[in-house]
Amino acid sequence: MKKERPKIIAVIPAYNEERHIGEVVRKTRLYVDQVFVIDDGSTDRTEEIARTAGATVIKHKENMGKGEAVNTAFNLAREIRPLIMVLLDGDNQHDPDEIPLLVNKLLDKKCDMVVGSRFMRQNEIPAYRMLGQHVLTLTTNLGSGIKLTDSQSGFRAFSLAAIDQMHFNESGLSVESEMQFIAGEKRLKVQEVPISTNYDDEVKRNPIVHGVGVLLRVISLSLQKNLVGGMLRGGGLN
Template identity: 40%
Template sequence: MINLKITVGIPAFNEEKNIAPMIQKLNQIADTIIVCNDGSTDDTGKIASKMGAVVINHPRNLGYGGAIRSLFLKARELESDILVTMDSDGQHRISDVIPVANPIINKQVDLVIGSRFLDEAQDNIPKYRKAGIKMITKLANASLDNNVTDSQSGFRAYSKKILLEITPSEKGMGVSNEILMKSSKQGFKIAEVPIVVSYEGETSTQNPISHGVSVTLSTLKFISIDHPLKFYGIPGAIFLFLGVFFTIWTLQLFSETREIVTNLALIGVGCLVFGVMLTMSAIMLFSVVSVIREK
């Protein structure tokens, strides 16, 4: 059996209290540990370096997506066979690293998500967070070949193929869905395994509303690029239909009363204009994306 080089990547921002015990435990199971010190103002980077981790220092905070991108590039540079990413806030269990990586070790899939929703016994996820994650996951599933249960999990494993073929570009939390959609589009196999996450003390500092809005907008952007005819074309057709309907209604009333119902006329014209704009956007974006893909 060929030994695979397992690298664990940790995006970290001001996590000096958590980083040392994490690295100490990870040293027992990982070949390499990469810590992306994402503009921390504390000693996160210094501690990680002393503990033997490969440290990437961002001079300023670039966000979760920027940290994941740096981890991808460094893991690629180090010729890692598997990259496992996990959060630095103590929510993820070190004991779940190998189970998350196993489907790739066994050459079954290319990307593994550690899902918080496969273990029925785990019911400690805050309700507002669970609702938000499920909504965003449903949105992501619109562009995936196989549905997943937890598109926002940061506990993942990536094969060498993924590391070589995909370079994340999103700077925010939308990077999770970006990687999923790009992987699915390129035919990489995706699987999930159950993990347990601790929410004691509410360790997350991310505002749930800004998080949700950011991820939703990012996901919609990638869906619009991947499926422009559906994303713009279907709404465009609906608005065109409404425009024609209200225009005919307006003309019919005019023929009967010789008066123009201004409200109906404005709705009809507005729907027609908006429908034409959406339809043209669908056609132009589809043409541009097709040309880029051919090249």
């Protein structure tokens, strides 16, 4: 008998998340048909704990960056062909109990991609993070032509139509911005829902270095888009 494909899957990119990954997987399983963890070369017990919690784990042999983990997630989804894929982080920043907020938007069939926004409700977000996120969101909005309140949120859901369109060049942490550029280019309908967020843990990377790096990549994406668009309009590409 042919196995029925899952209608809703959740994919969790993770790197050295042994502290939280078990809880995140267990809570996520309550709302989806199948949970996958993309273990991006973790050197701790992330893989073991995720499997014990009930996730199917795909492990990169080495740490390749979030963009590559997300690419793996979308390649997996294109093989499975679910109705909906949910992406969320494995560090307990996102609340899996809010998965239905994103999924229900897609089930209404009024959009192709749903972004969970930390700025559509009152959240305790460090001031430096909020400032940096707003700068990145403004820059991404201007470049992509799609207006969001939280361009960098890792809590997202995608229809199968959106899954088929998402192919990334970014290997680092600017992959969320690239999603927005692709959505604009492919004319996908994007909506947001308010989500809560948790910043209790210490940050893994220097937020200033991270923010500047993402900003430079977003500017590069904007320049590439404008260059290609100008060449197409001017007949420079056949």
